[in-house]
């Protein structure tokens with residue numbers, strides 16, 4: 001576990017619950033789906049801003065396992081936006097050194113979207129500027145259950161007594177990625193909503209009333225300034241932390 005000098009630290013991994021698209025549109029007397037389109041359009045600038053600042057991983061909650069319960073039109077708009085994003089933006093992002101990773105139960109998506117996802121992941125797998133991790137048909141509880149199943153499949157002769165947190169982490173959908181440093185939720189609610197439950201164990205939690213379509217680079221800078229003031233102890237006390245950083 002790394003204990004960092006928080007005053008100068010840029011988070012390595014930012015995760016965002018992009019909430020408030022529907023309200024943003026409704027306030028303007030427009031259909032909720034317009035809010036999702038506006039929300040998707042803002043992703044590119046934020047991603048570029050993160051890359052410029054040295055953030056290495058940006059994980060976005062695009063579609064939760066619970067979102068299937070929304071009206072059919074809204075579900076298909078969200079799928080369409082994700083598909084279009086992969087279609088239109090991925091080659092520019094790939095040229096800018098962005099690696100795409102999709103986490104979640106992708107098998108639940110239409111076959112053409114699955115093909116597009118796998119192609120974009122393969123095409124960008126060696127890029128190093130920043131990883132854009134899109135959580136789609138994702139739930140933190142699903143992730144932990146599939147990790148246990150995969151661990152068991154990889155170690156069929158071992159009893160559950162051999163399972164350790166490190167081994168479980170190697171079978172999560174985020175295996176190989178650092179844990180979340182900063183978890184942002186827009187839209188005014190203060191909950192984690194089954195997002196990266198394991199990976200955000202020690203994340204700093206930043207909640208803002210800004211709706212996702214309004215969350216621009218200046219809003220992200222505010223979150224980063226707030227993050228820089230946080231003292232992260234990872235369950236230790238201040239004196240232990242000072243010894244570790246010395």
Ligand code: FPP
Pocket residue numbers: 018019020021022023024032036039040043060061062063067078081082085134187
């Ligand atoms: C929450 O707003 C947002 C979502 C459920 C989906 C977010 C998806 C996108 C921005 C588009 C696709 C993403 C990428 C990476 C291209 P809400 O509908 O719950 O808003 P509300 O709380 O105001 O109703």
